[in-house]
Amino acid sequence: MRRLRKRIIQPLLRDQALQKTDLVAPLFIDETASSRRAIPSMPGQFRYPPREAESVARDLWDAGIRAVLLFGVPKEKDAQASSAYDPDGVVQRAVRSIKNSVPEMVVITDVCACEYTDHGHCGIVGDTRCGIDLLNDPSLDVMDRIALSHAGSGADVVAPSCMLDGVVQSIRHALDREGFEDVLIMSYSTKFASALYGPFREAADSGFQFADRTTYQVHPGNTREAVMESMLDLDEGADILMVKPAGFYLDILAEIRTLGIPVAAYQVSGEYAMIKAAAEKGWIKEKEVVIESLTCIKRAGADLLITYFARDVAGWLDEEQ
Numbered sequence: 117m118r119r120l121r122k123r124i125i126q127p128l129l130r131d132q133a134l135q136k137t138d139l140v141a142p143l144f145i146d147e148t149a150s151s152r153r154a155i156p157s158m159p160g161q162f163r164y165p166p167r168e169a170e171s172v173a174r175d176l177w178d179a180g181i182r183a184v185l186l187f188g189v190p191k192e193k194d195a196q197a198s199s200a201y202d203p204d205g206v207v208q209r210a211v212r213s214i215k216n217s218v219p220e221m222v223v224i225t226d227v228c229a230c231e232y233t234d235h236g237h238c239g240i241v242g243d244t245r246c247g248i249d250l251l252n253d254p255s256l257d258v259m260d261r262i263a264l265s266h267a268g269s270g271a272d273v274v275a276p277s278c279m280l281d282g283v284v285q286s287i288r289h290a291l292d293r294e295g296f297e298d299v300l301i302m303s304y305s306t307k308f309a310s311a312l313y314g315p316f317r318e319a320a321d322s323g324f325q326f327a328d329r330t331t332y333q334v335h336p337g338n339t340r341e342a343v344m345e346s347m348l349d350l351d352e353g354a355d356i357l358m359v360k361p362a363g364f365y366l367d368i369l370a371e372i373r374t375l376g377i378p379v380a381a382y383q384v385s386g387e388y389a390m391i392k393a394a395a396e397k398g399w400i401k402e403k404e405v406v407i408e409s410l411t412c413i414k415r416a417g418a419d420l421l422i423t424y425f426a427r428d429v430a431g432w433l434d435e436e437q
């Protein structure tokens with residue numbers, strides 16, 4: 117085996133290598149901010165005011181990033197998440213300005229209610245026989261409206277992250293009915309109830325006020341349920357599936373890859389924060405760990421890598437050339 121690893125031979129036999137077109141950069145747009153605000157638990161990440169969306173997107177474009185995933189922090193929250201489908205809402209405005217100034221950038225929007233509800237859950241909540249919980253079918257209508265308003269603003273891809281049953285089918289029908297047949301759905305099809313979303317909830321101001329998300333997200337130990345979630349979304353018309361978080365769930369990713377359509381993996385805020393924190397302490401080498409983590413996520417089966425390191429990786433790939 118070591119003949120194959122001779123330094124001069126190594127580059128010829130590299131199986132997996134990262135490419136800029138694998139990367140999707142998440143962006144937080146904050147309607148309450150007048151200038152960019154650092155996110156303390158995610159060093160190097162910011163909440164941008166809507167008017168900065170286009171310059172940030174242009175900078176990413178110039179660095180070779182071809183897709184962004186938008187999250188919004190709205191001024192107003194209520195029980196129905198009405199600011200999430202306001203035609204002049206924070207994400208809608210950001211989509212329009214990015215598509216206006218960098219039209220080739222693929223704009224993906226997160227379709228969920230948790231940043232827009234006062235209770236912080238991912239849809240409409242109400243009484244059930246097991247206490248207060250996320251209501252499935254009443255929440256679907258909200259997701260349809262959010263997806264339609266994003267598509268109407270020019271989004272190329274909508275990405276429902278609420279883990280409601282039937283949400284992909286519901287959004288697909290709504291999009292087709294309104295003439296958005298060409299808008300893709302990237303479903304957060306297999307989303308675990310993970311402890312790694314903590315920094316994101318600070319970043320997007322989307323923490324819940326009671327209970328938890330275990331009645332809609334998958335338990336980290338459940339393999340068949342995790343795979344079934346993606347199979348159902350494929351059946352309902354998803355164009356791209358997703359596994360989230362990424363690094364702890366490579367076995368799931370490898371299985372979902374076999375379903376036949378493209379798969380995205382989301383290296384989430386807690387994965388970012390862990391690498392950043394250890395690197396800041398000088399305990400690991402940031403660049404090497406980031407590249408290793410993403411290479412292994414790709415090796416396990418991801419076609420797309422959603423990562424807060426996207427901009428850094430693009431820079432490192434340039435250095436290599």
Ligand code: PBG
Nearest residue numbers: 228230277312313316384385386
């Ligand atoms: C909202 C949403 C979450 C993330 C993406 N979309 C958080 C959650 O489910 O609480 C997490 C992303 C991250 O941690 O980087 N549904």
Ligand code: ZN
Nearest residue numbers: 228229230238
């Ligand atoms: Zn949510």
